[in-house]
Amino acid sequence: MEISIRETGGVSVMDxxxxxxxxxxxxxxxxxxxxxxxxxxxxxxxxxxxxxISSSGLRILLATAKKMRTSSGKMMVCNLNETVxxxxxxxxxxxxxxxxxxxxxALAAF
Amino acid sequence: MSENSKKFTILAVxxxxxxxxxxxxxxxxxxxxKVAINGPMALKIAExxxxxxxxxxxxxxxxxxxxxxxxxxxxxxxSDVPVIFLTAMDQTSDEAHGFSLGAADYIAKPVNPPxxxxxxxxxxxxxxxxxxxxxxxxxxxxxxxxxxxELNIGRDIQMSMLPLEFPAFPERKEFDIQALLKPAREVGxxxxxxxxxxxxxxxxxxxxxxxxxxxxxxxxxxxxxxxKTRAMDDPSPASIITRVNDEMSEDNPSSMFVTLFLAxxxxxSGACRYTNAGHNPPxxxxxxxxxxxxxxxxxxxxxxxxxLAYKESATTLSAGDSLLIFTDGxxxxxxxxxxxxxxxxxxQLLDENNFNTAEDLVNETLASxxxxxxxxxxxxxxxxxxxxVEQEPVQLQQLDIVIEPDFKEIERVNRALEKFAxxxxxxxxxxxxxxxxxxxxxxxxxxxGLDDKVKHSIxxxxxxxxxxxxxxxxxxxxxxxxxxxxxxxxxxxVEDREIGGLGRxxxxxxxHDVSYQRLxxxxxxxxxxxxxx
Numbered sequence: 001m002e003i004s005i006r007e008t009g010g011v012s013v014m015d016x017x018x019x020x021x022x023x024x025x026x027x028x029x030x031x032x033x034x035x036x037x038x039x040x041x042x043x044x045x046x047x048x049x050x051x052x053i054s055s056s057g058l059r060i061l062l063a064t065a066k067k068m069r070t071s072s073g074k075m076m077v078c079n080l081n082e083t084v085x086x087x088x089x090x091x092x093x094x095x096x097x098x099x100x101x102x103x104x105x106a107l108a109a110f
Numbered sequence: 111m112s113e114n115s116k117k118f119t120i121l122a123v124x125x126x127x128x129x130x131x132x133x134x135x136x137x138x139x140x141x142x143x144k145v146a147i148n149g150p151m152a153l154k155i156a157e158x159x160x161x162x163x164x165x166x167x168x169x170x171x172x173x174x175x176x177x178x179x180x181x182x183x184x185x186x187x188x189s190d191v192p193v194i195f196l197t198a199m200d201q202t203s204d205e206a207h208g209f210s211l212g213a214a215d216y217i218a219k220p221v222n223p224p225x226x227x228x229x230x231x232x233x234x235x236x237x238x239x240x241x242x243x244x245x246x247x248x249x250x251x252x253x254x255x256x257x258x259x260e261l262n263i264g265r266d267i268q269m270s271m272l273p274l275e276f277p278a279f280p281e282r283k284e285f286d287i288q289a290l291l292k293p294a295r296e297v298g299x300x301x302x303x304x305x306x307x308x309x310x311x312x313x314x315x316x317x318x319x320x321x322x323x324x325x326x327x328x329x330x331x332x333x334x335x336x337x338k339t340r341a342m343d344d345p346s347p348a349s350i351i352t353r354v355n356d357e358m359s360e361d362n363p364s365s366m367f368v369t370l371f372l373a374x375x376x377x378x379s380g381a382c383r384y385t386n387a388g389h390n391p392p393x394x395x396x397x398x399x400x401x402x403x404x405x406x407x408x409x410x411x412x413x414x415x416x417x418l419a420y421k422e423s424a425t426t427l428s429a430g431d432s433l434l435i436f437t438d439g440x441x442x443x444x445x446x447x448x449x450x451x452x453x454x455x456x457x458q459l460l461d462e463n464n465f466n467t468a469e470d471l472v473n474e475t476l477a478s479x480x481x482x483x484x485x486x487x488x489x490x491x492x493x494x495x496x497x498x499v500e501q502e503p504v505q506l507q508q509l510d511i512v513i514e515p516d517f518k519e520i521e522r523v524n525r526a527l528e529k530f531a532x533x534x535x536x537x538x539x540x541x542x543x544x545x546x547x548x549x550x551x552x553x554x555x556x557x558x559g560l561d562d563k564v565k566h567s568i569x570x571x572x573x574x575x576x577x578x579x580x581x582x583x584x585x586x587x588x589x590x591x592x593x594x595x596x597x598x599x600x601x602x603x604v605e606d607r608e609i610g611g612l613g614r615x616x617x618x619x620x621x622h623d624v625s626y627q628r629l630x631x632x633x634x635x636x637x638x639x640x641x642x643x
């Protein structure tokens with residue numbers, strides 16, 4: 001899996017490519033931690049090229065969402081493919097995280 | 111005896127007329143006394159006149175008393191007439207001989223009138239009691255015969271309702287079905303049935319009606335007909351059983367009931383839904399060697415309580431799998447010492463053998479039960495129905511991977527699965543879901559199942575045929591059911607939300623079917639995905 005990070009209008013956009021699972025989640029977690037430590041309080045998880053996400057990946061998203069609540073920041077997730085959307089629906093994450101269908105829509109909501 | 115309205119007839123036999131006169135003098139007041147002066151004459155009179163008792167002299171010229179007695183006893187017409195020997199001889203050896211010939215008593219000559227009267231009276235009373243017993247026995251036997259007739263009629267109705275021709279669907283190559291009902295002599299009421307409700311879905315039914323004879327047979331016939339009628343326009347086992355139960359319990363004055371297992375299997379997709387109403391749990395034997403017990407209870411026996419909503423469960427039958435449905439006549443078959451065949455013997459039979467056809471499965475199960483019973487009388491009907499999904503060996507693609515219990519190994523599985531999916535045209539989203547499931551399952555197995563400090567490898571087998579992908583994840587760790595106690599509140603807010611249990615929930619929901627069993631010291635988790643055509 002690859003994660004690249006870019007800044008767009010004050011939002012840190014994390015582009016995920018591949019799979020977010022047991023083996024790739026630790027890397028994603030340290031990237032998120034690095035952003036938060038650097039003062040970012042607006043993060044967009046862009047799943048445009050994400051193939052799938054397992055519960056290990058969900059764990060990172062939940063942990064990030066919790067931190068954002070305490071630091072009055074905001075996080076969003078966009079570009080979910082069908083499989084990822086199904087995982088979000090089953091887990092209830094679709095209801096507790098802020099989702100956008102694409103990057104443009106997400107950025108407008110920050 | 112004089113007060114008795116019926117006058118008994120006594121035959122006195124003696125070659126000395128004076129002796130006959132003495133006897134006559136003593137008995138004539140209370141009885142009709144006939145006389146004979148030799149053996150052949152005695153036999154003739156005995157057969158013609160049917161006396162109620164015979165007084166017989168032993169010492170007679172020509173045919174002696176012993177011979178007369180032997181002939182009387184060997185003639186069915188006279189065999190039950192009591193014989194009292196009158197003799198001057200009092201040797202015990204002679205008396206013993208007389209008794210062995212069937213004599214009722216001995217009286218020494220010269221006769222003592224009160225003794226003769228008393229003995230005659232006693233034996234006539236005995237004879238009378240005996241006759242009454244015989245009559246009562248005759249009545250009982252008559253009733254018993256009528257009951258057996260009724261049981262036979264019940265049996266005829268029962269057997270005539272069953273589909274008995276096999277192979278039942280010779281034109282269908284995708285599955286194979288076999289059933290038998292071995293009736294017990296008396297108790298019974300088993301039945302089975304199978305029929306297509308549309309082009310692809312077959313309904314399988316096995317039931318056991320309480321009671322016996324014609325009423326049970328009629329109850330069974332009504333149940334069977336009602337099920338078929340309902341099934342034709344209602345493809346849900348739960349709904350069929352609920353409606354049949356309502357109708358059967360609504361008007362059931364005899365309080366009969368029936369236990370029932372009903373499954374509807376799609377012979378193309380293997381999808382199978384079933385409802386168990388108080389019946390023995392059936393078994394599924396997986397092609398991979400695993401055995402599952404369909405032990406969910408979906409409601410009570412049918413015909414007892416009205417307005418109950420029965421439930422149903424679902425599973426999937428894949429190529430090479432078999433479903434075995436049976437009645438308690440199998441598991442409760444007894445040997446001569448009264449021991450039961452039991453579930454455990456059946457399970458052992460299923461575990462230790464591979465049955466490649468439904469016919470094999472049915473016949474071997476019956477053979478095992480019969481060899482266990484070894485001649486003990488069969489107390490209940492034995493019904494066995496097997497449904498076997500044919501294998502498609504040519505189309506079956508397999509991939510087996512063995513990994514160390516290390517998270518890093520999951521990556522290797524994913525790469526292998528990706529390649530396998532690509533080669534076999536398995537859609538990307540199906541492969542992605544399977545990857546998620548494997549990721550979460552292997553994670554759980556490493557975290558919970560293997561903490562006994564022993565290094566266990568984990569086996570992952572993929573099997574793909576036309577429209578199904580089956581994955582088995584096998585580990586030798588301690589017993590651990592990865593699908594148990596999935597209880598996640600998916601509605602709580604970000605603050606309250608906990609992450610535990612999510613993986614298991616995802617696996618259960620993303621896969622089309624999951625199952626777990628502990629088999630030969632191993633955990634076998636099984637996942638199934640249907641591939642859309």
